[in-house]
Amino acid sequence: MKLRHALLLALALSPIGNAFALPQHSPVPGGVAVIDLGPASQPTPTARWGEQALAVVKGKGRWYALLGIPLDTLPGEMEISVFFGSTVGTTTGTALAPSVATIKYVAVRVKNYPEQRLTIKDKRKVEPNPEDLARIERERETTEAVKRRFSPPAPATNFALPASGPLSSRFGLRRIFNGLPRNPHAGLDVAVGTGAPIKAPADGVVANTGDYFFNGNTVFIDHGQGLISAYMHLSRIDVRHGQPVKKGEILGAVGATGRVTGPHLHWAVILNNTPVDPELFLGQP
Numbered sequence: 001m002k003l004r005h006a007l008l009l010a011l012a013l014s015p016i017g018n019a020f021a022l023p024q025h026s027p028v029p030g031g032v033a034v035i036d037l038g039p040a041s042q043p044t045p046t047a048r049w050g051e052q053a054l055a056v057v058k059g060k061g062r063w064y065a066l067l068g069i070p071l072d073t074l075p076g077e078m079e080i081s082v083f084f085g086s087t088v089g090t091t092t093g094t095a096l097a098p099s100v101a102t103i104k105y106v107a108v109r110v111k112n113y114p115e116q117r118l119t120i121k122d123k124r125k126v127e128p129n130p131e132d133l134a135r136i137e138r139e140r141e142t143t144e145a146v147k148r149r150f151s152p153p154a155p156a157t158n159f160a161l162p163a164s165g166p167l168s169s170r171f172g173l174r175r176i177f178n179g180l181p182r183n184p185h186a187g188l189d190v191a192v193g194t195g196a197p198i199k200a201p202a203d204g205v206v207a208n209t210g211d212y213f214f215n216g217n218t219v220f221i222d223h224g225q226g227l228i229s230a231y232m233h234l235s236r237i238d239v240r241h242g243q244p245v246k247k248g249e250i251l252g253a254v255g256a257t258g259r260v261t262g263p264h265l266h267w268a269v270i271l272n273n274t275p276v277d278p279e280l281f282l283g284q285p
């Protein structure tokens, strides 16, 4: 009996296997705000930031909205609208019963990300030619559409690290390539050699695969409600567009395709069409 109690306690305390673990609340540029919407006994609320729908997840008996905060956000207040209307049947299907929006405020704090200087041997990856620029523009349209997806299932937010290795370049670094300022580092790098397996951090559906100018061989996974993850610079892709994947399933292998200094996994997490720090989804240490 005592042993059983000890086991149950160990299970209750273990972060592993807790499907309802929320991301870490970090209201900074590139962070995630976890916004309490009240007890889960009431019908599922919906939440919006402007026109953008937000993920709403259940945890510890309450509803929470998840807001990904863009890297270029200035300190101050962000405003989200919450609707507690219930879904009602009509002759033409279902419709959201009219309800008044409740406004919630998120106080965004300052975060200064360090600078990183990198040297890329393939100069075209830093100063693309006109042909490259046309390709980059086409690819941008494709990947932007993937990042805008908002599919109905509520996402699992307790991610596992998709590759086994030390974390190298962290999210948000201000990047200078060959002396030229470029976009900040919108993901997390795992230092691991070519051929190492990359595993799905949570359940989802493959939303896109492709070979992109900067990102190399890439896989996007849609986890639901605007939570998307991406795996870049792969040497090999093992999944197909539209394929459902389970947590731990192999997506492909680490490589050095695209704009890189060497083999590694670049892992990106996108929430409400906003790249956010993947480490916030890895659970409390």
Ligand SMILES: [Zn+2]
Binding pocket: 169, 185, 187, 188, 189, 265, 266, 267
């Ligand atoms: Zn990276």
